[in-house]
Amino acid sequence: MIGIDWGTTAFRAYRLDDRGEVLDGIDRAAGILTIPPGGFPAALQEAIGPWLAAGETRILLCGMVGSRQGWVEAPYLPCPAGPAAIAAAVVRLDFAGVDCVLVPGLTARDAGGVPDVMRGEETKLVGLLAELGQAAALVCLPGTHSKWARLEAGRIAGFATQMTGETRAVLLQHSILGRLAEPGPGDEAAFLRGVARAGEAGGLLHHLFGTRALGLMGELPASGTDSYLSGLLIGHELQAVLAEGVPTGPIHLAGSETLARAYALAFTAQGLSFTRHADDIVARGLARIAETVAWSPA
Amino acid sequence: MIGIDWGTTAFRAYRLDDRGEVLDGIDRAAGILTIPPGGFPAALQEAIGPWLAAGETRILLCGMVGSRQGWVEAPYLPCPAGPAAIAAAVVRLDFAGVDCVLVPGLTARDAGGVPDVMRGEETKLVGLLAELGQAAALVCLPGTHSKWARLEAGRIAGFATQMTGETRAVLLQHSILGRLAEPGPGDEAAFLRGVARAGEAGGLLHHLFGTRALGLMGELPASGTDSYLSGLLIGHELQAVLAEGVPTGPIHLAGSETLARAYALAFTAQGLSFTRHADDIVARGLARIAETVAWSPA
Numbered sequence: 106m107i108g109i110d111w112g113t114t115a116f117r118a119y120r121l122d123d124r125g126e127v128l129d130g131i132d133r134a135a136g137i138l139t140i141p142p143g144g145f146p147a148a149l150q151e152a153i154g155p156w157l158a159a160g161e162t163r164i165l166l167c168g169m170v171g172s173r174q175g176w177v178e179a180p181y182l183p184c185p186a187g188p189a190a191i192a193a194a195v196v197r198l199d200f201a202g203v204d205c206v207l208v209p210g211l212t213a214r215d216a217g218g219v220p221d222v223m224r225g226e227e228t229k230l231v232g233l234l235a236e237l238g239q240a241a242a243l244v245c246l247p248g249t250h251s252k253w254a255r256l257e258a259g260r261i262a263g264f265a266t267q268m269t270g271e272t273r274a275v276l277l278q279h280s281i282l283g284r285l286a287e288p289g290p291g292d293e294a295a296f297l298r299g300v301a302r303a304g305e306a307g308g309l310l311h312h313l314f315g316t317r318a319l320g321l322m323g324e325l326p327a328s329g330t331d332s333y334l335s336g337l338l339i340g341h342e343l344q345a346v347l348a349e350g351v352p353t354g355p356i357h358l359a360g361s362e363t364l365a366r367a368y369a370l371a372f373t374a375q376g377l378s379f380t381r382h383a384d385d386i387v388a389r390g391l392a393r394i395a396e397t398v399a400w401s402p403a
Numbered sequence: 404m405i406g407i408d409w410g411t412t413a414f415r416a417y418r419l420d421d422r423g424e425v426l427d428g429i430d431r432a433a434g435i436l437t438i439p440p441g442g443f444p445a446a447l448q449e450a451i452g453p454w455l456a457a458g459e460t461r462i463l464l465c466g467m468v469g470s471r472q473g474w475v476e477a478p479y480l481p482c483p484a485g486p487a488a489i490a491a492a493v494v495r496l497d498f499a500g501v502d503c504v505l506v507p508g509l510t511a512r513d514a515g516g517v518p519d520v521m522r523g524e525e526t527k528l529v530g531l532l533a534e535l536g537q538a539a540a541l542v543c544l545p546g547t548h549s550k551w552a553r554l555e556a557g558r559i560a561g562f563a564t565q566m567t568g569e570t571r572a573v574l575l576q577h578s579i580l581g582r583l584a585e586p587g588p589g590d591e592a593a594f595l596r597g598v599a600r601a602g603e604a605g606g607l608l609h610h611l612f613g614t615r616a617l618g619l620m621g622e623l624p625a626s627g628t629d630s631y632l633s634g635l636l637i638g639h640e641l642q643a644v645l646a647e648g649v650p651t652g653p654i655h656l657a658g659s660e661t662l663a664r665a666y667a668l669a670f671t672a673q674g675l676s677f678t679r680h681a682d683d684i685v686a687r688g689l690a691r692i693a694e695t696v697a698w699s700p701a
Contacts, residue, residue, distance in 0.1 A: 181620075212620070217603040219613040220620045250612055265605060266612040271578050279573040280566075305515040307563060308643025309607050310636065314548055314564040315517040321471075322479075322510070322518045338608065345606025 106163040107156055108391030109149075111170035112136055112225055116148075117387070120156050125392030127385075129156070137168075137175050145176035146200055157201060164200070165395050167208035167387070168225035171196065181212035181222055187260035188231045192397035204401050208394060213263045221266050225387070226252045230261050232390030233357060233382060243352045245379075247339075247360040247368050249274075253346055267342040270364075273335055282313065282334060285320040289328025293370065298325075299336025300343070300371045309341045339371045347375070355380045404461040405454055406689030407447075409468035410434050410523055411547075414446075415685070418454050423690030425683075427454070435466075435473050443474035444498055455499060462498065463693050465506035465685070466523035469494065479510035479520055485558035486529045490695035502699045506692060511561045519564050523685070524550045528559050530688030531655060531680060541650045543677075545637075545658040545666050547572075551644055565640040568662075571633055580611065580632060583618040587626025591668065596623075597634025598641070598669045607639045637669045645673070653678045 110117045114136035120129040131152055140148050150157075153164075171179035179196040195206040210224035226246050233244060234256060242256040249271045254264035277283045302312055316334055319325035325333055356372060358365055359382040372379045408415045412434035418427040429450055438446050448455075451462075469477035477494040493504035508522035524544050531542060532554060540554040547569045552562035575581045600610055614632055617623035623631055654670060656663055657680040670677045 212616075215603075215605055215609075215613075217600065217605070219600065219603075219610075220616045220622065221613065222616050222619055265609050266616070267606065267608040268578075268612040269608050272574070272608060272611065275573045275577045276570070279577045280569050302515065302517065305513075305517075306643075306646060307513055307515070308565065308639060308646070310565040310567050310570060310640055311513070311563050311643055312517075313570065314566040315513075315519065318510075318518045318520050318564070321520055324518065341606060342608055345604075345609055348604060348606070 106165065106392075106395050107153055107161050108388055108395065109153075109164065109166045109170075110168045110225055110228065110387045110391070111166055111175070112168040113138055116152065118153055119388040119391065120161065121388065121392050121395075125389060125396075127388050130388075137170055137172075145170070150201060157203065162203045163395065163400055164203060164205040165195070165208065165391050165398065166198075166205070167228040167391065167394075171207045171210060172224055177207060179207045179209045182209045182227075184211055184213040184264065185257070185260045185262045186211055186227070188234065188393050189397050190260075191227060191231065192394045193399075195394075195398055206398060208391075211261060211264070213265070215265055221264060223252055223264060223266070226254070226264075227261060228390035228394065229359060229386045230254050230256065230390070231393050232386030232388070233359065234259055234261075235389050235393045236382070236386075237357070242354065242357050244357045244359070245368060247358070247364040251342060267345065269338045269342045273338050276313065277331060277334065282316050282330065285317060285327055286330035286334075287327035289326075289331070291367075292326075292329040292332040295325065295329030295332040296336035296367065296370060297374055299333040299338075300340035300374050301336075303337055303340025303344050309337075312337055312341075335367060336371065339367060343371055343375060343377075352377065354378075357382060359384055359386055404463065404690075404693050405451055405459050406686055406693065407451075407462065407464045407468075408466045408523055408526065408685045408689070409464055409473070410466040411436055414450065416451055417686040417689065418459065419686065419690050419693075423687060423694075425686050428686075435468055435470070443468070448499060455501065460501045461693065461698055462501060462503040463493070463506065463689050463696065464496075464503070465526040465689065469505045469508060470522055475505060477505045477507045480507045480525075482509055482511040482562065483555070483558045483560045484509055484525070486532065486691050487695050488558075489525060489529065490692045491697075493692075493696055504696060506689075509559060509562070511563070513563055519562060521550055521562060521564070524552070524562075525559060526688035526692065527657060527684045528552050528554065528688065529691050530684030530686070531657065532557055532559075533687050533691045534680070534684075535655070540652065540655050542655040542657070543666060545656070545662040549640060565643065567636045567640045571636050574611065575629060575632065580614050580628065583615060583625055584628035584632075585625035587624075587629070589665075590624075590627040590630040593623065593627030593630040594634035594665065594668060595672055597631040597636075598638035598672050599634075601635055601638025601642050607635075610635055610639075633665060634669065637665060641669055641673060641675075650675065652676075655680060657682055657684055
């Protein structure tokens with residue numbers, strides 16, 4: 106089968122064998138934002154044509170390709186949801202005469218009754234479930250919109266999103282904080298100062314302005330502003346998670362090398378134990394969901 | 404005398420009589436960002452030439468005109484500081500052969516030892532001191548960078564900045580939250596939902612993403628997104644202030660009509676009493692500081 110994670114900025118495809126092992130892979134900066142209206146079938150044909158020609162007849166897609174801006178809008182499945190419920194809720198696509206289905210996103214509500222959504226991360230979480238089994242676990246998937254999920258009894262019990270990465274990006278690019286920042290190598294000391302600052306009184310909006318005041322007063326080098334701001338925002342993300350209760354086991358962390366390293370530093374600074382997982386758990390999740398999808402009879 | 408508040412985006416000048424009453428005023432969108440390097444004397448001459456021709460010989464300036472991006476960089480005076488200390492720290496400018504001086508900014512440190520800065524607001528606070536005398540008071544000056552100041556014994560004891568307005572602006576203009584927002588009249592109900600949300604668990608970064616999820620799930624109209632986001636950010640600003648202790652007296656609020664109205668709504672929703680002051684307290688502050696400036700002998 107073919108498993109695909111088609112996100113906002115990236116297209117990742119995997120050719121998988123019957124045991125879910127990756128035989129071949131494609132990784133392109135061809136996210137859904139690069140696809141013209143109605144252009145999804147042609148783009149997919151172009152990308153995986155050789156695999157189809159080689160006889161593959163089953164395709165499972167996940168990610169923002171199932172959003173309003175994607176190929177077809179798939180509904181959000183409410184939590185708790187496990188691999189079987191997700192597989193039962195796939196949406197069928199008309200593509201090249203093969204069996205092509207789309208993984209639904211998930212939705213959850215927090216204590217305040219406010220909804221939350223994910224698309225693509227549910228498949229990564231299923232990949233982790235394949236590893237973690239029935240155990241209860243807290244998972245952190247850092248990113249533009251970081252996802253914190255609770256796994257329980259082989260299902261995704263609930264999750265919450267923190268808009269950490271995007272807030273950092275817009276502040277650096279468009280606010281007064283970016284005017285002081287100079288490009289520099291990751292400054293670990295400045296990052297950890299930001300993480301520690303997040304634990305102090307004053308609130309995030311005050312701490313943000315403090316980043317500027319520190320720069321103006323010569324107490325934070327321009328080359329450390331970006332790292333300090335990252336630490337501050339990740340620190341506030343972590344404070345919000347800890348306010349709901351200190352995790353009883355390790356935090357399961359999976360993300361890109363740069364982000365996972367930053368979060369690992371922040372966890373260590375806060376005395377939190379964690380386990381890192383490979384960033385390609387999405388292939389495992391696609392394989393796992395595919396096992397229970399009701400494919401058309403071959 | 405002539406008193407001037409020359410900020411980032413606005414130029415406001417007042418011709419004041421001996422009792423500090425405003426005889427005439429100028430209000431232009433000619434902030435320091437519109438002035439070319441070295442162009443401050445010419446711009447000022449052009450704006451207040453008629454008043455100089457009429458015999459005025461004393462000019463007191465405050466605001467971002469005293470910043471690194473302004474005419475001359477004035478130092479920051481540490482808090483606590485009162486009108487006399489501010490008047491003693493003015494910086495003299497060479498302009499048109501008249502007596503022209505610049506009000507210093509103020510700096511303070513919070514419990515975590517992190518510095519904070521203001522330029523222009525110290526003069527508004529002096530204007531309030533003229534009204535409030537020796538009483539202890541908590542002041543809120545909402546804006547791009549909202550200032551919360553404590554007045555004690557006729558001085559500005561300390562202050563903290565919250566980067567509320569600018570965070571709102573960059574998120575609306577540049578983040579995914581803005582994509583859902585449609586222009587609409589101020590939606591008071593959505594604003595108050597945002598204020599209430601700020602009191603719930605999850606943290607600001609989670610609440611920000613919730614704004615998007617509410618929109619996606621059809622639980623917040625696109626025309627209310629801006630108001631909800633305003634309420635959320637002002638609500639978080641307020642939560643941070645309240646975390647330091649509930650004010651024992653009314654909050655003294657001075658700002659533009661739109662902002663003061665929004666903050667007043669948020670205060671009322673949180674059961675906080677407040678007193679509104681005119682937004683032109685800066686003229687009163689300029690007059691008050693001018694009383695004790697060591698002007699050159701006429």
